[in-house]
Amino acid sequence: MKRRGTALLLCAALMAAGGCAARQDSAGKGEETEYLVYYSALSDQRGESAVEGERHTLPQDQDPVPSLMEVLLEGPDSARLTSPFPDGLQLLDWQLEEGRLHLDLSEQYYSLSGVDLTLADACLTLTFCQLEEVESVYVTVEGRELSYRAVQQLSAGDILLSGGADEPLAMGVELWYLRPDGQALEVERRQIVKTVDQTLVQAVLAAWAEGPEDGLTPCLPEGSQIRDVTLQDGVCTVDLSPEYIQGLPQNETAAALMVYAMVNTLCEVDGVEAVQLYIEGEPAPAVGGLPLDRALIPDLSLAEGSY
Known part of the structure; x- marks a missing residue:
């Protein structure tokens, strides 16, 4: 559980x-x-x-x-x-x-x-x-x-029993974004609908990419495109456009908060244990001292700003 x-x-x-x-x-x-x-x-x-x-x-x-x-x-x-x-x-x-x-x-x-x-x-x-x-x-x-x-x-x-191929699934999710002061992450709780042509991770990531509704700060750099997202053996692989890396802050702490906003959000999904970032099909490069070329597990402590 x-x-x-x-x-x-x-x-x-x-x-x-x-x-x-x-x-x-x-x-x-x-x-x-x-x-x-x-x-x-x-x-x-x-x-x-x-x-x-x-x-x-x-x-x-x-x-x-x-x-x-x-x-x-x-x-x-x-x-x-x-x-x-x-x-x-x-x-x-x-x-x-x-x-x-x-x-x-x-x-x-x-x-x-x-x-x-x-x-x-x-x-x-x-x-x-x-x-x-x-x-x-x-x-x-x-x-x-x-x-x-x-x-x-x-x-x-x-209650909606099915959420597979036959019909949409309405569900509550927790989406992680930056606090207005930029010092920590905070959860925004929202209800979303997974359409019949989406997987669960695709639906959650799409909702997260739309940005927050309650005064928090979005964490997907401007111009970034989500090329693909898949889940296999507990690892969610997200393939992004180059604008994602280009738009991350050079400051390691600030970049980590934006990266882990996505990681923590996806790891809320049942079956997702870690997130691997790719840029146009290749493992993402490091940002400062932040290694992005490996699968990242969630860090819930970032809600307290302790990175």
Whole structure:
């Protein structure tokens, strides 16, 4: 599970077939009920969905809410799927009233942000909305709302299951830019849409290249063109035009902040562990003492200006 300090907006789009998966009684098992329990499918490079349901049966005499939560936190059986939840997460309390299921979770849920939060929220909502009596899911952490979330109460219509070849994916992202004083980086949280002809890294980088919306300073030098961006074995390769190197400051610290604004942004994407910069198909040259001819891992400390 990836790390990040603050969470974002949840994706908002209509699900195909107009609702959550229905609960199904298991054939020939009168004392059990079958449910779909949802997990992240982003690690499956050949998949076409952001999340995918895995079938589990529960005894009919068990309360389905805590039982399904227990299955969610245990993680998937399939090697293609992964748990979107942080280690140590617990269900502290729950209440169901007039169709709204209130889940109060432990503090580990605060660690989720960006795509990670989107996936966790989606898996909770889709798993519990299949219960006939649940119309929406309301998540708090130790009794408090996530103040940075625009939508607190989530229903089936707020979740987009697929984001592969068939339809766009709306998602929250964290984009890194320079602070106005130029001394450190800061995150701008935004909702973007990945179109059907984009990969996830292409969509995130394109949104970042548009520049900030909230008073921060852009970090793509003027005139720079993004020629290509690909992801393989955890390394995101970005091929840029010569204007990128030409436009970076000669000061090593200032150049590092602009470079790592891109690196940190791309490494927010699930599956990206490092970023390799190329200039017209060749490894980028050094800028001052800053080596750009190797894969760079994110440096979150730059939010404190400690480069």
